[in-house]
Amino acid sequence: MRKIIIDTDPGIDDAMAIMLALKSKELDVLALTTTFGNVAVDLATKNALTLLELADRDIPVAQGVATPIAAPALAPPDFVHGSDGFGNINWPASTREADKRSAAQLIVDMVHQYPNEVSLVALGPLGNFAQALEIDPSIVDLVDEVILMGGAAEEKGNVTPVAEANIINDPHAAELVFGASWPVTMIGLDVTHQVIMDNELLAYIRDNNGKEGDFLYQATQFYFDFYYKTFGIKGCFVHDASTIIYALQPDIFKTEGRVIRVAVEGVGIGQTITAKPEQTFALDFWENRPVTNICLEVDSQRALNLIKSVFS
Numbered sequence: 001m002r003k004i005i006i007d008t009d010p011g012i013d014d015a016m017a018i019m020l021a022l023k024s025k026e027l028d029v030l031a032l033t034t035t036f037g038n039v040a041v042d043l044a045t046k047n048a049l050t051l052l053e054l055a056d057r058d059i060p061v062a063q064g065v066a067t068p069i070a071a072p073a074l075a076p077p078d079f080v081h082g083s084d085g086f087g088n089i090n091w092p093a094s095t096r097e098a099d100k101r102s103a104a105q106l107i108v109d110m111v112h113q114y115p116n117e118v119s120l121v122a123l124g125p126l127g128n129f130a131q132a133l134e135i136d137p138s139i140v141d142l143v144d145e146v147i148l149m150g151g152a153a154e155e156k157g158n159v160t161p162v163a164e165a166n167i168i169n170d171p172h173a174a175e176l177v178f179g180a181s182w183p184v185t186m187i188g189l190d191v192t193h194q195v196i197m198d199n200e201l202l203a204y205i206r207d208n209n210g211k212e213g214d215f216l217y218q219a220t221q222f223y224f225d226f227y228y229k230t231f232g233i234k235g236c237f238v239h240d241a242s243t244i245i246y247a248l249q250p251d252i253f254k255t256e257g258r259v260i261r262v263a264v265e266g267v268g269i270g271q272t273i274t275a276k277p278e279q280t281f282a283l284d285f286w287e288n289r290p291v292t293n294i295c296l297e298v299d300s301q302r303a304l305n306l307i308k309s310v311f312s
Contacts, residue, residue: 007128089218195300196237245307253298256276
C-alpha cells in the first residue's frame with residue numbers, strides 16, 4: 001500500500017478527495033494535516049475530524065498554518081464551499097480532538113518514521129510543506145513524492161487570469177516547495193478542467209456508500225450550484241480528487257518535466273511560470289531549480305471510472 005499524508009483545507013472537493021483516498025484499498029492514509037484556504041484553518045481542522053469520524057477512521061489530524069508567509073490573505077470562498085466548508089448542510093461536528101503537534105512537525109515526524117515511503121498530497125495552499133522544509137530540510141531526501149493540486153501551465157487561472165487558487169493563497173510557500181529538491185508532481189487546472197463529475201456519478205456514490213455517500217451528495221449540491229451559475233456546467237471539475245487518482249494510477253495522466261517559478265508579487269502574483277529545462281540555461285532566475293513533473297493531459301473517462309470503482 002502507498003503511504004500518504006493529505007494536507008487539506010476542507011472544502012467540498014477536499015471531502016471528495018479524502019473519502020476517495022480512505023475508501024481505496026491501495027492507499028494507506030497516515031494522517032491529515034490542515035491549512036487555511038477554502039475555510040479558516042480552525043474550521044479546516046474541525047472539518048477534517050468530522051470527515052474521519054464519518055469514515056470511522058482513527059488517524060491523526062494536525063493543525064497547520066493560518067496565514068500566508070508574506071502575501072496578502074484572501075477571504076475564504078464561502079460562495080463556492082459554503083460558510084461551513086461543506087455546502088451549509090449543517091452536518092454534526094465531530095467531538096474528536098486534533099493532534100498536539102503542528103502540521104509541519106507531524107509531517108517531519110512521519111517522513112522520518114517511514115523514510116522513502118511517504119507521499120505528501122496537497123489539496124490546498126502549501127504553507128505546511130514550506131514550514132516542514134524549514135524545520136528539517138533533510139526531508140527532501142526522505143519523501144517519496146509530493147503530489148499537489150495547484151497551478152496551471154497552459155490553462156488560464158481561476159482566481160486571476162494567470163493564478164490558480166491554491167497557489168495565489170500562499171505564493172511564497174509554493175515557490176519554496178517547487179524550488180526544493182524533492183520529486184514534485186503538479187496536478188493543475190490543465191488537467192482538472194478536463195474532468196467533470198456529474199450528478200449521475202454523485203448519485204451512484206450516494207446510493208452505494210451509506211452515510212459517507214449521503215454526506216458527499218448533500219454537500220456537493222452547493223458546489224454544483226456554484227458551477228452551474230458560474231460556468232453553465234451541470235456538475236463540477238474534479239480538482240482535489242485528481243491527486244488521489246494520480247496516486248492510484250499515474251498512467252491516467254500524461255506528464256512533462258518543466259522548471260517552475262512562482263510569481264510572488266505584482267499583477268501576476270500566484271502565476272506558475274513554467275519552462276522546459278533546455279530553455280532555462282542562460283537565465284539566472286532559473287538557476288538550480290529542480291524539474292517538476294507537470295500533468296498536461298488526462299484520460300477523463302478512466303479518471304471517472306476509477307472514482308466509481310473505488311466507491312463501488
